[in-house]
Amino acid sequence: MKYHAVKQWISDRVELSSLIAALLVAASIWGFVSVAGEVIEGDTKGLDTEILLSLRNAADPSDPLGPRWAEEFGRDMTAFGGTGVLILVTLFAAGFLWMQGKRRSMMLVVTAIGSGFLMSQLLKYGFDRPRPSLVPHGSFVYTASFPSGHAMMSAVTYLTLAILVGRVQTQRRVRAFLIAVAVFLTVLVGVSRVYLGVHWPTDVLAGWTAGAAWAVGWWMVAKWLGSHGAVEPEAPEAETDDDLGEKPRRPRVPVS
Numbered sequence: 314m315k316y317h318a319v320k321q322w323i324s325d326r327v328e329l330s331s332l333i334a335a336l337l338v339a340a341s342i343w344g345f346v347s348v349a350g351e352v353i354e355g356d357t358k359g360l361d362t363e364i365l366l367s368l369r370n371a372a373d374p375s376d377p378l379g380p381r382w383a384e385e386f387g388r389d390m391t392a393f394g395g396t397g398v399l400i401l402v403t404l405f406a407a408g409f410l411w412m413q414g415k416r417r418s419m420m421l422v423v424t425a426i427g428s429g430f431l432m433s434q435l436l437k438y439g440f441d442r443p444r445p446s447l448v449p450h451g452s453f454v455y456t457a458s459f460p461s462g463h464a465m466m467s468a469v470t471y472l473t474l475a476i477l478v479g480r481v482q483t484q485r486r487v488r489a490f491l492i493a494v495a496v497f498l499t500v501l502v503g504v505s506r507v508y509l510g511v512h513w514p515t516d517v518l519a520g521w522t523a524g525a526a527w528a529v530g531w532w533m534v535a536k537w538l539g540s541h542g543a544v545e546p547e548a549p550e551a552e553t554d555d556d557l558g559e560k561p562r563r564p565r566v567p568v569s
Contacts, residue, residue, distance in 0.1 A: 331536065334529050341526035345460075348519045352442065352459060361513040365447060368508050375449045377508060384451065387505045391452055394463030394502035399426075399470045406474045415481050417544040418535070422477050425531040429469035432527065433462050433520075444511060451509030460519035461512045464503035468524020471495035476532040480539075480547045499524070 351357045370376040377384050392398055403426050410419035434456075442459035444450070456462060475495035479488035503517040539546040 334533050337529050338526050341522045344522040345519050348515050352515055357515045361515055364514045387508045390501045391505040393498050394467040415545050421544055425473045426470050429527045433465045445513055448510040450511045452511050454511050459516045460523055461506050461516040463506050464517040464520030465524040467499040467502040468521055469527050471498050472528035477535055483548045
């Protein structure tokens with residue numbers, strides 16, 4: 314009896330989605346700190362080197378595995394994590410929310426992604442890890458290596474947009490689709506950075522964990538602000554066509 318009373322008390326005060334989100338943020342932060350600690354101590358050098366070289370021709374490390382089109386595809390995918398592309402995607406999403414009348418949500422999205430970019434640069438400056446020099450770089454680079462800015466900002470941008478734009482959509486399948494696309498693009502961008510030889514694998518792993526923590530953390534902020542009326546509340550999910558406002562189909566009348 315006492316157990317059920319405690320369970321009911323918790324369920325009345327803590328939403329399952331919020332609890333899961335908090336656990337995801339905690340796990341992501343723990344993952345980033347663990348990877349960062351191993352990198353600082355130099356314990357990841359052997360594994361990083363092995364993975365990086367495994368993606369290269371053993372006879373010629375300057376040649377990535379696969380045909381020429383695969384290398385070109387890698388450059389195409391890495392562009393999805395470029396600063397210019399992410400700015401455009403953010404602006405387009407902000408315009409979409411503006412046209413929907415979700416202007417406070419629009420400001421939240423811009424703030425979340427802008428602050429994530431600033432955090433990415435601060436982390437790079439703080440760790441100041443050199444780029445890999447084992448193989449020629451397949452893309453121009455200008456900043457430090459850890460964490461991967463492309464991996465982190467892809468997670469920050471695409472996951473934040475998927476979560477914060479999805480929260481004002483009524484269809485569950487639309488929300489799921491947005492998150493699936495965001496995860497897919499984030500993974501492709503991170504893998505492409507290692508394939509092109511411009512990042513160590515642990516750079517990408519750290520970028521993913523930091524970006525995921527940032528995106529989910531801002532979803533929790535949006536949920537809290539929505540409950541207090543500071544931003545548009547999360548849209549209720551529509552389970553049926555009638556909930557979406559579609560006219561019910563007229564039953565067919567058999568012709569005699």
